[in-house]
Amino acid sequence: MNVFELVQKHGHEQVVFCYDDSTGLKAIIAIHSTILGPALGGVRMWKYESEEEALFDVLRLSKAMTYKAAVAGLNLGGGKAVIIGDPRTQRNEALFRAFGRFVQSLGGRYITAEDVGTDEKVMEWIYSETKFVTGIPESLGGSGNPAPVTAYGVYVGIKACVKEVYGNESLEGKKIAIQGVGQVGRFLCQHLVKDGAKLYITDIVPEKVKLCLSECKAEYVEPDKIYDVDADIFAPCALGGIINDETIPRFKFKIIAGGANNQLLDEDKHDKMLMEHGILYAPDYVINAGGLINVGREVEGYSKEHAMKKAEGIYDTLMRVFEISKKEKIPTHVASARIAEERIMNAFKIRKISLDLTKASLERRYHSS
CATH class of the missing domain: 3.40.50.10860 (Leucine Dehydrogenase, chain A, domain 1)
Structure with missing residues (x-):
C-alpha cells in the first residue's frame, strides 16, 4: 500500500x-x-x-465529515x-x-x-x-451526548423521505428495519414508535437489543436477516459498507435512511444501483448531521434549543437533494455532493480573494517603504 x-x-x-x-x-x-x-x-x-x-x-470518514459540515451549513x-x-x-x-x-x-x-x-x-x-x-x-460546560440530536435529525430525515415516496410524511403503520440499536438507533426507535411505526431491530450486542426492547415495542431479527425484512424503510445505524453488491439484491425496502456513516461500500457504484432498483437513498452525511450540528454549536457556545432547531433543517436539505436528483436524473449521493462542493468552492474563492488582497497590500507597503 x-x-x-x-x-x-x-x-x-x-x-x-x-x-x-x-x-x-x-x-x-x-x-x-x-x-x-x-x-x-x-x-x-x-x-x-x-x-x-x-x-x-479514517480517510473515508473524514472526507464524509467535510461534506456533512458543508451541506449542513456549518463553518467547520x-x-x-x-x-x-x-x-x-x-x-x-x-x-x-x-x-x-x-x-x-x-x-x-x-x-x-x-x-x-x-x-x-x-x-x-x-x-x-x-x-x-x-x-x-454538561457539568464541564459541554453539550454532553450528541446521540439524541443525531437521532432526531435522522427521524426528521426519514419523514422527508416518506413525504417524497408516499406523498405525505405520516409514519403510522410504516414498517422500519433498524440495524444497530446503540445510542442513536435506540433514541431513533423512541421517535418512530411514538409516530406509530412498526419496528424490526437488530444488533450484534445482545445487551443493546435487550435495552431497546425494554423501552420500545419492536420485533427482534437476527443480524444477517435484517437485509431480508419485508419493510418500507431500512435505517442503518451501525457501521458502514453495508450497502453493497451482496445486500442490494436482497432489499425489499423503498427507502434507506439511517444514522450510520459511509453506508455505501462503493459510493459511485452502489448509489446508482439503488436508483436502478427504485430505492430512495438519503445520503448518510446529510441525514446524520445532527450530531455534528450539536457539537458544532458547542464550539460557538452551546444551546440545545438552537441545535435541535438546526437539526430540523435536515428535512429541507433532503428535499432539496431529492429535487436536484429528480431534475438532473442523478443519484441522491451525487446531488448532495454537488451542494457540498458548491459551498466549499465558494469559500475557497473567498479565501483566495482575501489572500490575494492581503498579498497586494503587503507588496504596496513593501514597495512604498
Missing part, C-alpha cells in the same frame, strides 16, 4: 499517525479539509483487523480519528489522555468528539489534555 497515493486520492490536507509506547496507543488522525473552518469529527475506537483497514476507514471542516483497539477491554484514561496530547499538538486544526467506542467519559479524559474537544459532560 502506498500511503501517500491513498491520501492524495481522497484529497486530504494532513494525516497524522500517533503512537504512545507507555499506553499502547495506536491512532490515526485524518484532516480532510479546513477550508470552511477547523476540522471537527469524532474519534472512533475499533478492533480493526489491520492498520490498512484503519487508515482506509472535516476530520476524523480512529484508535486501533477493543473498546470493551482496552479503553482507559491513560490511553485517551495520550490521544488528547496528540490532538493538542495540532493547535486547533482538528477538534475531536465522540464516536463508535467512545462516550462522554472518554471526552472528559481527553479534555484533561486539550481544549480542542467537544461533547464533554
Whole structure:
C-alpha cells in the first residue's frame, strides 16, 4: 500500500499517525479539509483487523465529515480519528489522555468528539489534555451526548423521505428495519414508535437489543436477516459498507435512511444501483448531521434549543437533494455532493480573494517603504 497515493486520492490536507509506547496507543488522525473552518469529527475506537483497514476507514470518514459540515451549513471542516483497539477491554484514561496530547499538538486544526467506542467519559479524559474537544459532560460546560440530536435529525430525515415516496410524511403503520440499536438507533426507535411505526431491530450486542426492547415495542431479527425484512424503510445505524453488491439484491425496502456513516461500500457504484432498483437513498452525511450540528454549536457556545432547531433543517436539505436528483436524473449521493462542493468552492474563492488582497497590500507597503 502506498500511503501517500491513498491520501492524495481522497484529497486530504494532513494525516497524522500517533503512537504512545507507555499506553499502547495506536491512532490515526485524518484532516480532510479546513477550508470552511477547523476540522471537527469524532474519534472512533475499533478492533480493526489491520492498520490498512484503519487508515482506509479514517480517510473515508473524514472526507464524509467535510461534506456533512458543508451541506449542513456549518463553518467547520472535516476530520476524523480512529484508535486501533477493543473498546470493551482496552479503553482507559491513560490511553485517551495520550490521544488528547496528540490532538493538542495540532493547535486547533482538528477538534475531536465522540464516536463508535467512545462516550462522554472518554471526552472528559481527553479534555484533561486539550481544549480542542467537544461533547464533554454538561457539568464541564459541554453539550454532553450528541446521540439524541443525531437521532432526531435522522427521524426528521426519514419523514422527508416518506413525504417524497408516499406523498405525505405520516409514519403510522410504516414498517422500519433498524440495524444497530446503540445510542442513536435506540433514541431513533423512541421517535418512530411514538409516530406509530412498526419496528424490526437488530444488533450484534445482545445487551443493546435487550435495552431497546425494554423501552420500545419492536420485533427482534437476527443480524444477517435484517437485509431480508419485508419493510418500507431500512435505517442503518451501525457501521458502514453495508450497502453493497451482496445486500442490494436482497432489499425489499423503498427507502434507506439511517444514522450510520459511509453506508455505501462503493459510493459511485452502489448509489446508482439503488436508483436502478427504485430505492430512495438519503445520503448518510446529510441525514446524520445532527450530531455534528450539536457539537458544532458547542464550539460557538452551546444551546440545545438552537441545535435541535438546526437539526430540523435536515428535512429541507433532503428535499432539496431529492429535487436536484429528480431534475438532473442523478443519484441522491451525487446531488448532495454537488451542494457540498458548491459551498466549499465558494469559500475557497473567498479565501483566495482575501489572500490575494492581503498579498497586494503587503507588496504596496513593501514597495512604498
